[in-house]
Amino acid sequence: xxxxxxxxxxxxxxxxxxxxxxxxxxxxxxxxxxxxxxxxxxxxxxxxxxxxxxxxxxxxxxxxxxxxxxxxxxxxxxxxxxxxxxxxxxxxxxxxxxxxxxxxxxxxxxxxxxxxxxxxxxxxxxxxxxxxxxxxxxxxxxxxxxxxxxxxxxxxxxxxxxxxxxxxxxxxxxxxxxxxxxxxxxxxxxxxxxxxxxxxxxxxxxxxxxxxxxxxxxxxxxxxxxxxxxxxxxxxxxxxxxxxx
Amino acid sequence: xxxxxxxxxxxxxxxxxxxxxxxxxxxxxxxxxxxxxxxxxxxxxxxxxxxxxxxxxxxxxxxxxxxxxxxxxxxxxxxxxxxxxxxxxxxxxxxxxxxxxxxxxxxxxxxxxxxxxxxxxxxxxxxxxxxxxxxxxxxxxxxxxxxxxxxxxxxxxxxxxxxxxxxxxxxxxxxxxxxxxxxxxxxxxxxxxxxxxxxxxxxxxxxxxxxxxxxxxxxxxxxxxxxxxxxxxxxxxxxxxxxxxxxxxxxxxxxxxxxxxxxxxxxxxxxxxxxxx
Numbered sequence: 001x002x003x004x005x006x007x008x009x010x011x012x013x014x015x016x017x018x019x020x021x022x023x024x025x026x027x028x029x030x031x032x033x034x035x036x037x038x039x040x041x042x043x044x045x046x047x048x049x050x051x052x053x054x055x056x057x058x059x060x061x062x063x064x065x066x067x068x069x070x071x072x073x074x075x076x077x078x079x080x081x082x083x084x085x086x087x088x089x090x091x092x093x094x095x096x097x098x099x100x101x102x103x104x105x106x107x108x109x110x111x112x113x114x115x116x117x118x119x120x121x122x123x124x125x126x127x128x129x130x131x132x133x134x135x136x137x138x139x140x141x142x143x144x145x146x147x148x149x150x151x152x153x154x155x156x157x158x159x160x161x162x163x164x165x166x167x168x169x170x171x172x173x174x175x176x177x178x179x180x181x182x183x184x185x186x187x188x189x190x191x192x193x194x195x196x197x198x199x200x201x202x203x204x205x206x207x208x209x210x211x212x213x214x215x216x217x218x219x220x221x222x223x224x225x226x227x228x229x230x231x232x233x234x235x236x237x238x239x240x241x242x243x244x245x
Numbered sequence: 246x247x248x249x250x251x252x253x254x255x256x257x258x259x260x261x262x263x264x265x266x267x268x269x270x271x272x273x274x275x276x277x278x279x280x281x282x283x284x285x286x287x288x289x290x291x292x293x294x295x296x297x298x299x300x301x302x303x304x305x306x307x308x309x310x311x312x313x314x315x316x317x318x319x320x321x322x323x324x325x326x327x328x329x330x331x332x333x334x335x336x337x338x339x340x341x342x343x344x345x346x347x348x349x350x351x352x353x354x355x356x357x358x359x360x361x362x363x364x365x366x367x368x369x370x371x372x373x374x375x376x377x378x379x380x381x382x383x384x385x386x387x388x389x390x391x392x393x394x395x396x397x398x399x400x401x402x403x404x405x406x407x408x409x410x411x412x413x414x415x416x417x418x419x420x421x422x423x424x425x426x427x428x429x430x431x432x433x434x435x436x437x438x439x440x441x442x443x444x445x446x447x448x449x450x451x452x453x454x455x456x457x458x459x460x461x462x463x464x465x466x467x468x469x470x471x472x473x474x475x476x477x478x479x480x481x482x483x484x485x486x487x488x489x490x491x492x493x494x495x496x497x498x499x500x501x502x503x504x505x506x507x508x509x510x511x512x513x514x515x516x517x518x519x520x521x522x
Contacts, residue, residue: 101351102385109344116343139384 022126026078028052030063031202032164033074033133034192036176037142037157038185041213042135044074045189047197048222049204056204064210066217068093071107071136072210073114076161077149078129085128088117107136107143111153119151131161136212160192163200168192182211194225246272256368266372267365270394273374277320279410279443280307282378283403283417283436284389288429288460289380291318292436294407294443295453308457308467312337314347315381316457316465320407321394322374329373333357350381354390354398362396376406380459387460405439412442429460433468434480449477 035044050058064074075082096105111134127149135144145155158172197203210219252265278296295304308318309330319326340348364370377392392398403421405413441449451474459465
């Protein structure tokens with residue numbers, strides 16, 4: 001509430017009214033995305049949860065989408081900003097197709113375009129509140145990269161966002177190798193997703209795994225991971241605790 | 246072409262459906278000094294004749310590097326050519342910055358053609374008086390395009406523009422089938438031969454021409470005068486022998502192929518390298 005008459009124009013960054021013009025915090029968010037390169041292309045996994053703060057509110061959010069013929073985009077963070085990015089990319093791919101020549105934007109080009117968009121928004125103090133994973137392949141060349149909401153971008157053989165960076169990447173660093181088979185890749189991703197399910201409070205047990213190969217994109221039907229909660233250490237956890245806590 | 250009542254501005258059609266101002270702009274291209282281009286599967290070579298206003302002045306720059314994978318040779322109003330080269334460089338650099346990838350040459354020529362078309366449909370503009378031979382590489386291989394002042398563009402295996410370009414075109418038409426699989430050096434030699442055709446009698450020296458190459462693994466660059474002179478020297482001696490053989494070549498078909506051979510055999514005996522082009 002502004003009790004004092006503001007002498008600043010509405011669009012000045014110094015006046016409080018301008019704050020409603022830029023993103024301050026996210027509302028509906030997705031959690032980690034994990035991806036790795038395998039023999040035939042890229043494998044990516046993300047759960048289908050959309051959290052509203054601490055509430056696990058939406059449980060059928062598709063956080064991975066194909067982009068053009070050669071790329072796959074996974075996002076964590078603000079879901080509405082992800083949808084906005086999909087609109088930008090849709091327009092980009094549309095104009096690319098309208099040239100109607102033999103050329104098409106590959107994953108490297110899309111990744112760099114996204115980096116420019118994210119960084120420019122960050123410079124205006126109005127970020128798109130997402131961490132993106134862009135994977136794909138073109139002419140047999142595999143590509144996997146990531147961009148954060150402040151425009152930090154890099155490529156690697158395996159990438160993750162959010163909690164995935166802390167819980168999944170150490171597993172990938174140990175167990176990833178060149179030319180993983182499809183089954184081994186899925187097994188590795190499931191291992192990472194299971195750890196995230198146990199330890200990330202915003203994770204939901206409903207996930208999809210997407211793959212992109214020279215033949216195109218396939219996103220699996222949603223499924224759940226088996227979990228085990230019968231560890232004796234978790235039985236009667238309050239026993240032996242000191243105090244009323 | 247003669248003056249008529251429909252040629253005052255570019256936005257007036259003639260009853261025969263022609264835009265005379267655009268055609269006059271194409272005339273300007275024909276007046277400029279020659280530029281030629283030829284390509285193989287992996288390389289494109291551009292060459293041009295350097296015409297200086299007087300012995301005291303330097304010659305105008307007619308070949309421009311647009312990006313590592315694209316170069317352009319111009320004929321006509323070189324000032325217009327310079328401005329268009331700057332536009333092309335800008336487009337390439339902006340694309341590279343956004344996508345970290347080279348701009349496909351096919352897209353650049355379309356943008357260039359659309360830019361030229363605008364000037365054929367505004368009463369306060371005039372068409373660009375320059376023809377551009379755009380040489381470039383993209384995912385689908387090596388390409389050579391010709392951009393007209395009319396806003397049209399065509400892809401070529403080999404082409405020549407500017408004054409006395411018909412002589413070069415005739416030479417290229419005879420030889421173009423061999424270009425696709427030619428080696429880079431053979432392609433440069435063919436370019437020099439084509440330039441020589443446009444000189445019509447004048448000796449071919451590296452000071453008279455400029456040659457540039459772009460290819461797979463070879464960024465666009467202009468060959469230095471020393472290299473060019475060496476290549477000229479390498480085939481000049483042999484070319485002199487081809488001179489007398491060329492005449493029976495045009496007259497009789499198969500007989501001519503037998504005639505140059507004994508001549509070469511005799512020449513080899515005298516210590517001259519056999520013709521390898």
